[in-house]
Amino acid sequence: MTSQRVAVLKDLLEFIGIEGERLNLVWVSSAEGPRFAKEMTEFTEKIRALGPLNWNYQRAVAVGI
Amino acid sequence: MYDAIKERVKELLDSGEIKGFLALKNDNGNIKPHLYVSPVETNQLSIGDGETPGGARYPLAKILTILLQNHSGERFGILVRGCDQRALKALAAWNQISPEQVVPIGVACPEERAQACACALPYPDEWLEGEQVEPKDPRPVEWEEKIPLERLEVWRGEFEKCIKCYGCRNICPMCFCKECSLESEDVIAKGEIPPDLPMFHLVRAVHMIGRCVDCGLCEEACPASIPLRALYKKVNNIVETRFQFRSGIDQTEQSPLHKIVEPPAAI
């Protein structure tokens, strides 16, 4: 259920103009500490690279993004 | 007018086959939902021809759901357009009503209405009134053509108009949950207008996966004129592309969310 929902939500985010990569779904068990750390680090880096959400296009244009 | 429907309703009521017939009533020019329980009343029956043909619409399937909950085991007739029948089928697929309790009597929508609704299926399976007209193209293409930043700007502007009246949810035949996430403080902060952007609208959109029957009542009801239809049509298009599923077409087919699947390696 969740995986189908998240898949649709990613497409929907794209539709309203938000990068689908800003949403990530992974299964990590409590026994997989290092894996959890790895996933979190990777995701944080991805979001950092994407930068803040451009909520305001007019402003984004004005400041030259 | 509508003699064929009136005759059929009279028969059903006279024979006791149905306990009542849910349709519309023209009350001195005002069209409103009405439950017909006696054959003599049927002269006031309306199929929703208001200022424009078929222009007066109500969530009859939603009203029927509540009626059936309070009259278990009894049968009711209902006036259905294409959208109402899709809602009934989807409600059956989601186990909200049992089809044995429902006797639908169909009307096919006129061209003008189908156009106004951008309806992809403006007629039910069978009908006693009206004629079949061509389906209208329901795809929200004009939004797709904008670049992402423009889309974000436009949708943010639209969502910002929301006054959180819950009209969209209240009128939706497929909003049948006892507890609504849109009222959960864990999801949407209380007392803020506009409600959390874009959370409020995305939560509702995600909950329409496998449910929305594209009746367009939400957009018609929205006092802020938010193009909700484009959002839910998009949900439906995504669901159709990803899962080959359309809500309200086959009442025996469960929504893709009901199926347990292996999580894909990458989403």
Ligand code: SF4
């Ligand atoms: S079009 Fe709107 S009111 Fe109709 S089923 Fe979809 S979300 Fe609900």
Ligand code: SF4
């Ligand atoms: S009907 Fe329109 S204004 Fe009211 S809650 Fe829904 S989107 Fe917001």
